Amino acid sequence: MEQEVPWVHPPEPVTVPMMPLQRLLRLLPLFAGLAACTTPAPPDPLPSWNEGQAKTAILTFVARVTTPGSPDFVPEAERIATFDNDGTLWQERPTVEVVFLLTRLKAMAEADPALARDPAVKAALAKDLAYFHEAGPHAILELFGVVYGGVSQDSFIADARAFLAEAKDPATGRKLTELTYQPMRELLDYLRSKGFLTWICSGGMREMMRLVSDSLYGVPPEQVIGTALQLTWKEQDGKWILWREPKILTFNDQAAKPVNLSLALGRPPLMAVGNEGGHGDIAMLTYSGSRGGPSFQMIVDHDDAAREHLYQEPDSGSLKAAAANGWTVISMKNDWRTVYRP
Amino acid sequence: MEQEVPWVHPPEPVTVPMMPLQRLLRLLPLFAGLAACTTPAPPDPLPSWNEGQAKTAILTFVARVTTPGSPDFVPEAERIATFDNDGTLWQERPTVEVVFLLTRLKAMAEADPALARDPAVKAALAKDLAYFHEAGPHAILELFGVVYGGVSQDSFIADARAFLAEAKDPATGRKLTELTYQPMRELLDYLRSKGFLTWICSGGMREMMRLVSDSLYGVPPEQVIGTALQLTWKEQDGKWILWREPKILTFNDQAAKPVNLSLALGRPPLMAVGNEGGHGDIAMLTYSGSRGGPSFQMIVDHDDAAREHLYQEPDSGSLKAAAANGWTVISMKNDWRTVYRP
Numbered sequence: 001m002e003q004e005v006p007w008v009h010p011p012e013p014v015t016v017p018m019m020p021l022q023r024l025l026r027l028l029p030l031f032a033g034l035a036a037c038t039t040p041a042p043p044d045p046l047p048s049w050n051e052g053q054a055k056t057a058i059l060t061f062v063a064r065v066t067t068p069g070s071p072d073f074v075p076e077a078e079r080i081a082t083f084d085n086d087g088t089l090w091q092e093r094p095t096v097e098v099v100f101l102l103t104r105l106k107a108m109a110e111a112d113p114a115l116a117r118d119p120a121v122k123a124a125l126a127k128d129l130a131y132f133h134e135a136g137p138h139a140i141l142e143l144f145g146v147v148y149g150g151v152s153q154d155s156f157i158a159d160a161r162a163f164l165a166e167a168k169d170p171a172t173g174r175k176l177t178e179l180t181y182q183p184m185r186e187l188l189d190y191l192r193s194k195g196f197l198t199w200i201c202s203g204g205m206r207e208m209m210r211l212v213s214d215s216l217y218g219v220p221p222e223q224v225i226g227t228a229l230q231l232t233w234k235e236q237d238g239k240w241i242l243w244r245e246p247k248i249l250t251f252n253d254q255a256a257k258p259v260n261l262s263l264a265l266g267r268p269p270l271m272a273v274g275n276e277g278g279h280g281d282i283a284m285l286t287y288s289g290s291r292g293g294p295s296f297q298m299i300v301d302h303d304d305a306a307r308e309h310l311y312q313e314p315d316s317g318s319l320k321a322a323a324a325n326g327w328t329v330i331s332m333k334n335d336w337r338t339v340y341r342p
Numbered sequence: 343m344e345q346e347v348p349w350v351h352p353p354e355p356v357t358v359p360m361m362p363l364q365r366l367l368r369l370l371p372l373f374a375g376l377a378a379c380t381t382p383a384p385p386d387p388l389p390s391w392n393e394g395q396a397k398t399a400i401l402t403f404v405a406r407v408t409t410p411g412s413p414d415f416v417p418e419a420e421r422i423a424t425f426d427n428d429g430t431l432w433q434e435r436p437t438v439e440v441v442f443l444l445t446r447l448k449a450m451a452e453a454d455p456a457l458a459r460d461p462a463v464k465a466a467l468a469k470d471l472a473y474f475h476e477a478g479p480h481a482i483l484e485l486f487g488v489v490y491g492g493v494s495q496d497s498f499i500a501d502a503r504a505f506l507a508e509a510k511d512p513a514t515g516r517k518l519t520e521l522t523y524q525p526m527r528e529l530l531d532y533l534r535s536k537g538f539l540t541w542i543c544s545g546g547m548r549e550m551m552r553l554v555s556d557s558l559y560g561v562p563p564e565q566v567i568g569t570a571l572q573l574t575w576k577e578q579d580g581k582w583i584l585w586r587e588p589k590i591l592t593f594n595d596q597a598a599k600p601v602n603l604s605l606a607l608g609r610p611p612l613m614a615v616g617n618e619g620g621h622g623d624i625a626m627l628t629y630s631g632s633r634g635g636p637s638f639q640m641i642v643d644h645d646d647a648a649r650e651h652l653y654q655e656p657d658s659g660s661l662k663a664a665a666a667n668g669w670t671v672i673s674m675k676n677d678w679r680t681v682y683r684p
Contacts, residue, residue, distance in 0.1 A: 266552040283582070290583070
């Protein structure tokens with residue numbers, strides 16, 4: 001299975017063949033800066049990754065599917081890689097959506113006493129997890145509807161933009177948009193340099209991720225799939241606008257990911273990358289693996305208490321699925337030289 | 343508003359400046375095939391379009407938004423053009439979906455007498471339009487659910503592929519996939535050569551359009567938005583698969599188009615092209631026009647009884663919207679030199 005990765009061994013030194021002086025002189029300009037030198041080894045495309053099984057697995061897979069003539073060669077049109085965002089491309093503790101939800105809910109409850117008396121709103125603002133454990137996930141989704149819906153699409157986007165410009169991690173005081181993982185940014189850039197389209201498929205609100213996907217990850221808005229509210233097209237004050245209904249259309253997590261990927265792409269991605277922590281990406285990675293022909297899946301293990309966070313699923317569901325399906329596990333602690341983008 | 347279109351006037355002839363013979367000879371190879379000749383005018387990117395207001399409007403708009411330094415210059419990342427398919431990129435009388443529906447419904451009713459007794463199925467097979475006029479659009483959508491749902495996504499795609507390989511226009515006996523419009527293929531190619539992403543946003547079933555979007559139009563599957571059924575991710579015989587529920591998730595017509603474009607792109611397209619006939623594209627073109635900055639919209643008028651079909655909305659809704667909003671109307675009869683792709 002293992003195939004040689006071109007840049008693991010630096011290429012042979014280039015030596016200028018012996019030639020009559022006159023011919024050599026004529027060729028000289030062609031060798032500007034190169035004659036009598038050795039070609040430098042290509043730069044490491046993943047400098048923030050330690051040498052190890054994860055980095056080797058990435059380089060080996062990319063070489064397998066992009067080397068012309070390789071039995072597993074995949075044409076560019078089929079090179080689609082999908083990435084979860086929260087916990088895979090950036091820190092998910094706390095998740096941006098939850099900070100946004102609580103910030104906006106507090107302001108809304110202060111302005112509207114009736115809303116403040118709603119048991120779910122009270123529980124959220126008191127961080128009463130027992131309430132939501134009892135009430136079930138629909139209670140949280142309804143809060144998302146209250147906070148994210150009931151406004152025009154344009155006004156929500158303006159609000160989300162203002163929030164993202166300021167939002168900070170309460171623990172460190174760092175801006176939430178600064179907590180992206182440097183090794184993943186290198187991986188995205190590397191894949192694109194090899195003809196891949198890079199997509200994001202994550203539980204975050206679609207419009208919020210799209211505000212930062214290009215600047216943080218080089219991913220254009222139309223390659224972002226996320227949680228979405230129901231939208232309606234309606235006339236308001238003589239203008240046609242998109243209106244956000246206070247109702248979730250799709251919560252893009254777990255089993256919704258293959259569904260929404262199929263709706264967007266029409267076929268399983270060649271590569272899928274997620275993280276353990278909430279079983280959020282098992283279905284997406286399984287869907288990628290159902291592709292006929294080669295495919296590649298990776299799971300980030302949040303095992304780095306010192307540099308990021310340590311959290312593991314009680315049942316180790318994602319890591320067990322990785323072992324059962326041959327997915328590559330990325331140990332944040334061991335595989336990443338750097339965690340955050342400088 | 344009108345700006346000069348570069349290729350309307352052929353460039354000035356290139357003349358080789360006078361130089362000492364020796365220098366001239368040394369430069370000769372650089373001018374291979376060019377010296378002492380005039381540069382030919384760039385080829386017409388839209389040869390199947392007659393000269394006229396539609397062609398001029400296209401060339402003028404593209405020059406406005408792609409010429410660096412133009413006050414209306416739009417960066418490549420924002421150059422998104424969306425096209426309706428049925429009646430805009432290919433013939434919609436009959437629509438491929440209706441031929442598929444009736445073909446498959448007939449076979450299913452023959453195999454299942456209970457289904458054959460269903461009043462909606464009976465009406466569809468008898469082409470009893472009065473029944474559906476009475477029952478309302480949900481009755482048709484339910485039939486779509488029966489025919490398109492209740493199977494795995496993979497098996498539906500295989501069935502749709504087999505259908506498209508054979509399906510013929512009953513009137514002419516030509517294959518349905520051959521009834522695409524040559525001027526539109528030229529327009530798609532031209533826009534891509536100018537850095538546009540070309541998307542399809544049409545009422546057709548998403549998976550069916552994706553089977554032919556690349557070969558017919560050069561549009562990859564992930565740039566196709568269409569009608570979709572509800573999908574579920576489920577385990578079957580020890581394998582995880584996508585299952586098509588017999589229920590419409592979105593019927594991608596009229597007001598659903600801006601909604602689904604927003605879900606897919608996150609912002610209005612720079613350019614939108616549809617057709618009159620069923621008011622299907624008014625909302626999509628209005629959404630494109632709501633973009634801040636320049637935008638461009640076109641409506642195909644099916645006014646060519648001799649070469650294609652003549653059909654007009656009783657209330658001329660699409661043409662009235664075009665007049666009210668400054669959209670360009672494409673007269674199939676007058677603006678197109680050729681209709682079908684040879």
